Amino acid sequence: MPPSTEHGRPDPETTTLALSRDGRPVSDRGDTVCVIGAGASGLTAIKNLTEHGFGVDCYERETGVGGAWNWRHDRSPVYASTHLISSRPFTQFPDFPMPDSWPDYPHHSQLLSYFERYADHFDLRRHIWFGTEVVRVEPVADDRWDVTTRSTGGYGPERTSRYAAVVVANGHNWSPKLPSYEGLAEYRGEVMHASSYKDPAQLRGKRVLVVGAGNTGCDIAVEAAQQASRCWHSTRRGYWYAPKYVLGRPADQVNDLLLMLRVPLRLRQWLYHRTLRLTVGDLTRFGLPKPDHRVYETHPIANSQLVYYVGHGRIAPVPDVARFHGGGVTLTDGREIDPELVVFATGYLPRFEFLDPKVLGDSDASGRPRLWLNAFAPGYPTLAVAGLLQPDSGVFTLSHWQTVLFARLLQARLARPQRAAAFASRVEAGAGERYSGKVKDSSRHWFEVGHADYLRAVQRALDELEAGR
Amino acid sequence: MSATNERVRILRGREWARPVRPVRREVLGAAPELEEGRPPLLFVPGFGHGAWAFAEHWLEHAASRGFPAYAVSLRGHGGSERAPEATLRAYTHDVVQVAAGLPRQAVLVGHGAGALVVSHAMARYPARAAVLAAPVMGGWSTAATALRRNPVGTLPALVGGPLKLHRRQLFSRELPDADARRYAAQLGRVARRAQWQLLAGREAEPAVGRPPVLVLGSPDDRVVPPAALARAARRYGSAPLLFPGMGHDLMLDARWREPIDAILDWLVKEPQRA
Ligand SMILES: Cc1cc2nc3c(=O)[nH]c(=O)nc-3n(C[C@H](O)[C@H](O)[C@H](O)COP(=O)(O)OP(=O)(O)OC[C@H]3O[C@@H](n4cnc5c(N)ncnc54)[C@H](O)[C@@H]3O)c2cc1C
Ligand SMILES: NC(=O)c1ccc[n+]([C@@H]2O[C@H](COP(=O)([O-])OP(=O)(O)OC[C@H]3O[C@@H](n4cnc5c(N)ncnc54)[C@H](OP(=O)(O)O)[C@@H]3O)[C@@H](O)[C@H]2O)c1
Numbered sequence: 001m002p003p004s005t006e007h008g009r010p011d012p013e014t015t016t017l018a019l020s021r022d023g024r025p026v027s028d029r030g031d032t033v034c035v036i037g038a039g040a041s042g043l044t045a046i047k048n049l050t051e052h053g054f055g056v057d058c059y060e061r062e063t064g065v066g067g068a069w070n071w072r073h074d075r076s077p078v079y080a081s082t083h084l085i086s087s088r089p090f091t092q093f094p095d096f097p098m099p100d101s102w103p104d105y106p107h108h109s110q111l112l113s114y115f116e117r118y119a120d121h122f123d124l125r126r127h128i129w130f131g132t133e134v135v136r137v138e139p140v141a142d143d144r145w146d147v148t149t150r151s152t153g154g155y156g157p158e159r160t161s162r163y164a165a166v167v168v169a170n171g172h173n174w175s176p177k178l179p180s181y182e183g184l185a186e187y188r189g190e191v192m193h194a195s196s197y198k199d200p201a202q203l204r205g206k207r208v209l210v211v212g213a214g215n216t217g218c219d220i221a222v223e224a225a226q227q228a229s230r231c232w233h234s235t236r237r238g239y240w241y242a243p244k245y246v247l248g249r250p251a252d253q254v255n256d257l258l259l260m261l262r263v264p265l266r267l268r269q270w271l272y273h274r275t276l277r278l279t280v281g282d283l284t285r286f287g288l289p290k291p292d293h294r295v296y297e298t299h300p301i302a303n304s305q306l307v308y309y310v311g312h313g314r315i316a317p318v319p320d321v322a323r324f325h326g327g328g329v330t331l332t333d334g335r336e337i338d339p340e341l342v343v344f345a346t347g348y349l350p351r352f353e354f355l356d357p358k359v360l361g362d363s364d365a366s367g368r369p370r371l372w373l374n375a376f377a378p379g380y381p382t383l384a385v386a387g388l389l390q391p392d393s394g395v396f397t398l399s400h401w402q403t404v405l406f407a408r409l410l411q412a413r414l415a416r417p418q419r420a421a422a423f424a425s426r427v428e429a430g431a432g433e434r435y436s437g438k439v440k441d442s443s444r445h446w447f448e449v450g451h452a453d454y455l456r457a458v459q460r461a462l463d464e465l466e467a468g469r
Numbered sequence: 470m471s472a473t474n475e476r477v478r479i480l481r482g483r484e485w486a487r488p489v490r491p492v493r494r495e496v497l498g499a500a501p502e503l504e505e506g507r508p509p510l511l512f513v514p515g516f517g518h519g520a521w522a523f524a525e526h527w528l529e530h531a532a533s534r535g536f537p538a539y540a541v542s543l544r545g546h547g548g549s550e551r552a553p554e555a556t557l558r559a560y561t562h563d564v565v566q567v568a569a570g571l572p573r574q575a576v577l578v579g580h581g582a583g584a585l586v587v588s589h590a591m592a593r594y595p596a597r598a599a600v601l602a603a604p605v606m607g608g609w610s611t612a613a614t615a616l617r618r619n620p621v622g623t624l625p626a627l628v629g630g631p632l633k634l635h636r637r638q639l640f641s642r643e644l645p646d647a648d649a650r651r652y653a654a655q656l657g658r659v660a661r662r663a664q665w666q667l668l669a670g671r672e673a674e675p676a677v678g679r680p681p682v683l684v685l686g687s688p689d690d691r692v693v694p695p696a697a698l699a700r701a702a703r704r705y706g707s708a709p710l711l712f713p714g715m716g717h718d719l720m721l722d723a724r725w726r727e728p729i730d731a732i733l734d735w736l737v738k739e740p741q742r743a
Binding site: 047051052053088089090094095096097099100101120121122123252253254256257259260401404452455456458459462463466469 | 475476477478479480481482483484485486487488491562565566569570571572573574593594595677678742
């Protein structure tokens with residue numbers, strides 16, 4: 001069979017030939033599991049599935065591993081200055097630590113080298129077909145899946161292979177979420193989404209408006225404070241800007257200490273508010289709006305420099321944008337500003353174009369899946385989504401345990417079917433469950449989880465699955 | 470020793486909140502002349518020993534048979550940084566750091582109490598395989614044996630003082646006395662807390678990925694009695710491989726070649742996951 005990719009890699013070997021519903025030939029991959037994407041979540045899926053004895057074929061549309069952290073990829077959301085927001089101990093995979101010599105908050109290039117080393121250390125690349133995009137994933141009889149691929153960019157023929165199970169690890173931080181505004185079409189300045197922001201040179205000497213105060217918006221506002229001639233930072237609410245260090249340690253390590261001691265949420269919130277009061281104080285004196293929520297009720301911002309530059313007058317906090325016009329922007333308080341460049345750091349939306357939305361429980365096609373543990377879809381026992389999470393911490397440890405759980409589930413299907421059936425009813429009953437305290441209603445919080453709450457739920461699921469073994 | 474606990478513990482608050490303090494580590498190595506794709510070996514010395522104990526014979530020998538071979542000195546030992554407050558967790562951290570830094574998935578080989586450290590490291594790193602040589606797996610029976618064989622050296626250790634190993638506990642009579650003295654002179658001391666954890670510490674958590682495990686030792690070992698050897702092997706579902714006539718320090722004793730060849734032969738056969 002001719003190879004479907006240009007880099008000389010043979011296609012997965014065919015065992016028997018079946019026919020798809022519309023009569024095309026399907027190569028049967030037997031008990032092999034298909035993994036979609038070779039970012040952090042896909043890599044840990046390959047590692048954990050092979051470690052549990054499964055064969056794996058992984059398809060990756062880019063030419064390298066690392067997903068979002070590979071800045072060479074067109075769709076990578078990282079910019080030159082991106083550093084981790086969560087510190088090493090929790091962020092690293094639980095069975096492959098980052099080197100002791102690395103800083104608390106490594107740079108994105110270190111993250112990429114970490115994932116490349118992970119792939120080489122566990123010899124994962126031999127399972128990956130690079131430059132190959134998954135275009136369709138369809139359930140077929142016996143809980144199996146037909147996966148259709150083609151070369152990235154749409155060259156060459158489509159191929160369909162049949163798999164025993166599928167792990168969807170396609171990431172959810174690459175498809176920009178862009179708000180629409182009245183008058184935007186007439187605006188003569190430059191407009192970009194943060195996903196195309198790569199380098200501070202893009203801001204140099206310009207009057208810049210940054211919209212949104214997620215971690216991206218805050219990082220870009222700080223860079224604009226250093227590089228641009230002016231920086232306005234527009235937010236539609238007030239936030240808690242948490243520093244990267246508190247009480248002499250990385251802030252997330254202090255939080256983990258409190259979680260370990262099982263300090264209740266209310267008390268943790270109070271302590272947090274106290275700590276911020278005692279350090280940066282009341283931010284409304286700088287013109288920042290008062291937060292309309294308690295800390296932990298929006299996705300945490302970890303940025304020590306934003307408040308610093310607001311205090312230097314290098315960042316001017318402004319309210320939401322009301323409308324655009326030819327020469328500038330009208331804000332909701334009626335003020336007029338005249339930026340030359342507007343950066344929308346308004347976040348990302350998930351995309352699963354290769355799957356019927358109903359499979360992921362998204363019955364009204366709103367784009368929001370309804371799963372158990374953010375990973376398991378009712379009625380589809382051989383499907384798992386990995387990494388569809390936005391934790392108040394690093395995400396890699398969570399993806400790791402999701403894929404360990406899935407590997408153990410697939411083992412149970414063979415060895416202890418009644419346990420697997422009990423798991424399936426848990427998926428039915430638990431779909432849509434949340435693993436965080438109260439959060440503000442915003443699409444940015446669809447996948448928000450508290451890492452401790454979430455991992456406790458995974459631990460319970462694993463214990464139930466393995467009980468009596 | 471209690472039955473093995475197979476429950477994977479996901480919540481590791483202590484490890485996230487209180488990471489182990491990094492220290493400078495000594496790693497010695499020997500590379501094969503020809504890279505044949507064999508897995509790297511990481512040797513972990515027992516308490517009191519350093520990487521030097523493997524540099525004497527085993528590293529070069531493994532390399533000559535095609536295996537890239539490394540040995541680490543646990544913190545406070547050999548040429549690694551001093552660490553009087555070290556714990557078993559810190560030693561485990563040292564091993565996992567070095568293993569994860571190797572280019573490919575490593576085989577962990579622990580000797581003496583280094584085998585206990587390896588059993589803990591296996592719960593934090595998916596070793597390709599593991600070898601426990603003359604394993605001191607801890608617990609009070611270890612103390613009882615040590616007390617019986619070497620009361621003068623052991624008694625102070627039980628009340629918090631330093632443990633002293635005697636050279637006749639470590640080597641057979643076949644080893645020339647001059648060598649035995651030279652090796653014994655290099656022995657260092659274990660951190661107090663780690664020494665205590667050896668006696669009263671927790672059982673290791675389940676090994677990631679269920680790697681194959683080989684247990685070997687000598688029936689004439691004066692630190693590890695045959696019953697302890699059999700117990701350690703049973704825990705990993707096998708029987709120990711025995712080298713009669715040898716002392717505890719298999720890698721330094723006169724017939725050091727036999728156990729390392731047995732380990733390499735076992736690896737060449739590519740043992741499968743348990
Ligand atoms: C600026 C920024 C900073 C961040 N910082 C942190 C941080 O500090 N800590 C943290 O934990 N998280 C952070 N994140 C979140 C980040 O998304 C995760 O760290 C991580 O990248 C998720 O890995 P993943 O494998 O799930 O997804 P991705 O990294 O997005 O990987 C998905 C992979 O799937 C491939 N793919 C997608 N669709 C297909 C298809 N149809 N066919 C074939 N291949 C496909 C993609 O090419 C990609 O390689 C950050 C995100 C952004 C935007
Ligand atoms: N350094 C790092 O490691 C780093 C850097 C960047 C990002 N990240 C991670 O990447 C993920 C994405 O972060 P992100 O900052 O790109 O996106 P995000 O967290 O979704 O934040 C989007 C921001 O834009 C605002 N917004 C959205 N739609 C809007 C609209 N229509 N009008 C006005 N404002 C709007 C949101 O306000 P509301 O709160 O009102 O919804 C929010 O302030 C997060 O998990 C984040 O932690 C990490």
